[in-house]
Amino acid sequence: MKKELVKLIDLSRCTACRGCQVACKQWNELPAKRTKNFGSYQNPPDLQWNTWTLIRFQEHEKKNGKVNWLFRKDGCMHCTDAACIKVCPTGALYHTEFGSVSMHADKCIGCKACITACPFSVPKYNADTNKIAKCDLCYTRLQVNQPPACVLSCPTGALQIGAKDAMIKKAYARAEELGGDANVYGDKFVDGTHVVYILPERADVYEHLPVDPKVPLEIIIWKDVLKPAGLLAAGAVVAGCFLHYITHGPKTPDDETTCEGGNKS
Amino acid sequence: MKIGMIKATGPFERVVHWCVALSCLLLCFTGMGMMYHSLNGLGTMVGGMANLKTIHNFGGIFFAISLVFTIGMWWKEAGLFSFPEDWQWIIAGGGYLWHVENMPEVGKYNPGQKMFFLVVALFGAIMVASGLIIWFPFSFAVSLVRMMYVLHALGFVIIFAFFFVHLYLVTIGAPGSAPAMFTGWVTKAWVKKQHPKWLKEMEEDGTLVVYGEEKCSKKGRC
Ligand code: HEM
Ligand code: SF4
Ligand code: SF4
Ligand code: SF4
Numbered sequence: 105m106k107k108e109l110v111k112l113i114d115l116s117r118c119t120a121c122r123g124c125q126v127a128c129k130q131w132n133e134l135p136a137k138r139t140k141n142f143g144s145y146q147n148p149p150d151l152q153w154n155t156w157t158l159i160r161f162q163e164h165e166k167k168n169g170k171v172n173w174l175f176r177k178d179g180c181m182h183c184t185d186a187a188c189i190k191v192c193p194t195g196a197l198y199h200t201e202f203g204s205v206s207m208h209a210d211k212c213i214g215c216k217a218c219i220t221a222c223p224f225s226v227p228k229y230n231a232d233t234n235k236i237a238k239c240d241l242c243y244t245r246l247q248v249n250q251p252p253a254c255v256l257s258c259p260t261g262a263l264q265i266g267a268k269d270a271m272i273k274k275a276y277a278r279a280e281e282l283g284g285d286a287n288v289y290g291d292k293f294v295d296g297t298h299v300v301y302i303l304p305e306r307a308d309v310y311e312h313l314p315v316d317p318k319v320p321l322e323i324i325i326w327k328d329v330l331k332p333a334g335l336l337a338a339g340a341v342v343a344g345c346f347l348h349y350i351t352h353g354p355k356t357p358d359d360e361t362t363c364e365g366g367n368k369s
Numbered sequence: 370m371k372i373g374m375i376k377a378t379g380p381f382e383r384v385v386h387w388c389v390a391l392s393c394l395l396l397c398f399t400g401m402g403m404m405y406h407s408l409n410g411l412g413t414m415v416g417g418m419a420n421l422k423t424i425h426n427f428g429g430i431f432f433a434i435s436l437v438f439t440i441g442m443w444w445k446e447a448g449l450f451s452f453p454e455d456w457q458w459i460i461a462g463g464g465y466l467w468h469v470e471n472m473p474e475v476g477k478y479n480p481g482q483k484m485f486f487l488v489v490a491l492f493g494a495i496m497v498a499s500g501l502i503i504w505f506p507f508s509f510a511v512s513l514v515r516m517m518y519v520l521h522a523l524g525f526v527i528i529f530a531f532f533f534v535h536l537y538l539v540t541i542g543a544p545g546s547a548p549a550m551f552t553g554w555v556t557k558a559w560v561k562k563q564h565p566k567w568l569k570e571m572e573e574d575g576t577l578v579v580y581g582e583e584k585c586s587k588k589g590r591c
Contacts, residue, residue: 191518193403193404193406193409193418193422194403194406194409194412194418195406195409211418213417213418213419213421213422214419215403215422216506216507217503217518219506220503220506220511220514220515220518221515229507234419320515322515322516322518322519323515323518325519326518326519326522330519330522330523330525330526331404331405331522333526334401334404334522334525334526334529335405337526337527337529337530338529338530338533340530341530341531341533341534342533345533345534345537345542348465348537348542349537349541349542352465354541354542354543354544355464355465355542355543355562355563356543356544356545356562357544357545357556357558357559357561357562357563358558358561358562
């Protein structure tokens with residue numbers, strides 16, 4: 105087993121050049137789609153089946169009244185306790201040896217369960233293929249010791265990839281260096297993500313970023329309680345029926361002769 | 370057909386019953402193929418998991434239609450309890466759980482069957498509603514779709530377990546019941562044992578149909 109990897113995203117260094125967004129499309133051969141200007145530099149408005157990573161643009165008023173621009177590279181967080189893997193009925197989504205969450209596209213049946221389950225709203229549906237698509241942390245590149253395309257493209261050093269422990273250590277050191285509200289996001293929930301942010305602002309400042317992401321309770325009840333309960337209940341009932349039959353016996357009609365000559369009186 | 374058998378079900382009743390039973394079983398098994406990874410092989414058998422889902426979804430529509438007919442056909446006979454005999458029957462465990470000498474006499478459907486009917490009707494409707502919502506999740510709020518997954522799984526647990534009890538009772542648990550589902554004719558002894566009050570009602574109303582005989586005259590003996 106290879107070491108768990110973490111992609112570290114230092115938002116304080118991101119200039120929103122969108123090199124990663126383009127590099128991702130190029131490496132994964134994802135087409136561009138015509139979009140509408142909705143009054144922001146951000147384009148497209150959200151992650152799409154053909155856009156696995158997206159720089160979100162956000163105007164933010166600081167406490168001192170000054171407005172600054174926040175950029176956030178959005179995309180799959182590669183959760184350890186991954187809701188999407190939990191719900192996938194076919195095993196299309198799976199953990200790689202790097203801890204990332206990859207996908208066997210041929211196994212996906214387009215049921216959209218992962219879309220409902222993901223606390224980060226990451227998987228997106230492609231109606232043409234009837235499959236979902238999302239960032240796979242460039243699994244085929246990791247397999248040959250290459251960094252993900254987005255990491256390679258980043259000109260400012262906002263993106264790095266490396267061993268999990270080393271990256272998390274680096275993240276905390278950098279957050280301390282930045283000071284103020286700067287903090288590390290990702291190592292403390294869903295058993296740790298394999299994409300970790302250094303956020304210059306508090307997490308609740310960022311749009312579309314859950315402050316306390318977790319596998320939804322409904323998903324836990326469904327998959328960890330009811331799923332085993334289904335087999336237990338059926339097994340118990342079958343065993344109960346058998347026991348009833350051998351201890352108590354069937355409820356048989358009193359007059360067995362009816363089948364023979366009829367019961368005319 | 371043997372002379373003296375009693376007509377328990379009509380052809381329409383049997384067709385509807387088979388439709389709802391087989392589609393429910395089909396949904397249980399195709400659903401389990403999706404729920405348990407170890408049963409993904411059920412998908413392979415039909416050419417892939419995508420086909421399994423398609424069969425499940427359209428089978429669901431068939432089930433929904435069958436369920437409407439089932440409820441329309443049976444709610445009066447099986448959906449309403451009649452007191453006090455149904456209550457006494459429940460206390461006596463239907464004579465199934467332990468031997469009871471003088472079982473309270475119940476009508477065409479005993480309270481156990483009524484409960485099974487109500488569970489299928491209620492959870493069947495829940496399965497249809499939740500199934501449709503998780504089939505088209507983009508038309509609904511995420512929080513609702515998540516709850517529907519819980520309901521769909523819960524309904525499965527309950528329906529699947531109840532189905533085995535039902536299957537046991539109508540086969541080896543209460544011998545003589547199954548012909549009601551095939552030919553529609555059952556023995557008089559069976560009716561007397563299982564549904565004595567129903568037999569009396571039919572005899573009194575003159576609705577009793579005995580094979581090889583004209584319809585019973587009012588208040589007449591058969
Ligand atoms: C007796 C009735 C039914 C039973 C026993 C049943 C059973 C199941 C089961 C066991 C699952 C797997 C859930 C899981 O992965 O944990 C499932 C999934 C599903 N069912 Fe049903 N179902 C029934 C009726 C319906 C109906 C009426 C519809 C819709 C018309 C429907 C649509 C679906 C859909 C869309 C899924 C989702 C597949 C997935 O996301 O994995 N079901 N069902
Ligand atoms: S962010 Fe969503 S899609 Fe990515 S691993 Fe976590 S649950 Fe799965
Ligand atoms: S849409 Fe595809 S990847 Fe997502 S849960 Fe369903 S089968 Fe798995
Ligand atoms: S890791 Fe690869 S797939 Fe994921 S956003 Fe970066 S370039 Fe795209």
